[in-house]
Amino acid sequence: MNEPHSSLPLADVLQAANGLVKAGLIQDYAIGGALAAIHYVEPFATYDADIFFIPADQGLTAGIPAIYAHLKSLGWQVDGEHLMVKGFPVQFLTAQGLTEEAVREAQNIRFEGIPAKVFRAEHIVAIAAGVGRKKDLARIEQMLQQAEMDQTRLKKILERHKLKLPKL
Amino acid sequence: MKMEMRRALARESYEEKIRKVGQLIALTKAFPRRTPARSRPPNSMTLSESQIPYRTKKPKG
Numbered sequence: 156m157n158e159p160h161s162s163l164p165l166a167d168v169l170q171a172a173n174g175l176v177k178a179g180l181i182q183d184y185a186i187g188g189a190l191a192a193i194h195y196v197e198p199f200a201t202y203d204a205d206i207f208f209i210p211a212d213q214g215l216t217a218g219i220p221a222i223y224a225h226l227k228s229l230g231w232q233v234d235g236e237h238l239m240v241k242g243f244p245v246q247f248l249t250a251q252g253l254t255e256e257a258v259r260e261a262q263n264i265r266f267e268g269i270p271a272k273v274f275r276a277e278h279i280v281a282i283a284a285g286v287g288r289k290k291d292l293a294r295i296e297q298m299l300q301q302a303e304m305d306q307t308r309l310k311k312i313l314e315r316h317k318l319k320l321p322k323l
Numbered sequence: 324m325k326m327e328m329r330r331a332l333a334r335e336s337y338e339e340k341i342r343k344v345g346q347l348i349a350l351t352k353a354f355p356r357r358t359p360a361r362s363r364p365p366n367s368m369t370l371s372e373s374q375i376p377y378r379t380k381k382p383k384g
Contacts (some may be wrong), residue, residue, distance in 0.1 A: 162343055162345045162349055163342075163345035163348065165341050190341075190344075191342050193337075193341070193344060194337050194340075195333065196329075196333045197330075197332035197333045197340075197341055198332065198335075198340040198341070198343040198344045198347065199328045199344070199347065200344060200347035200348050200350075201344065201348075202350050218336060226359055264337065266337060266338060266341075267338060273337075300329075300330075301330050301333040302327065302333070
């Protein structure tokens, strides 16, 4: 049987994000959302990549027009709220509050040799607790079952942001 | 899938897991489900997020 072709160009996404840092368009970034969770748990299908960034431009637009222009110059296309790279949707989201902390304290990784950062497991759980939709509760349960969690770090994050883990 | 198998999958390298995510996306596109599954766990490798009843919108955060 022919294996389905892998269609997730994460290396391209990370190279582009590193390029945005190098160009001074963003201060820092990290992988968030489902792709961050997959760093710690079993793989599952997801629609897109969420890249949380700390803007270099602290103005109202957070430098998003310049970010889009930079990525479009690399051949990325705009499709609604997403930027498309090789047909895969990517969202660049401005980090603030808990997500900004998650970017600043994110874990350094290398993906196919490319340096990158990914949210820590404890921040993924705290963010899901803060959002609180059913799918976030499912993510918390999955993370607690499968990911190695620093309980002390998680407790401190939850306390700092006045969050509580839901009853599962 | 048994929890031990799922934990074993969780321990695979990120590159390997992302490769499998790509395969799952391709499979989802090739064989879209017409009815939502009701009894499978939300994180089963056999389901996409869109196939879970409460995951009807794009994930955030």
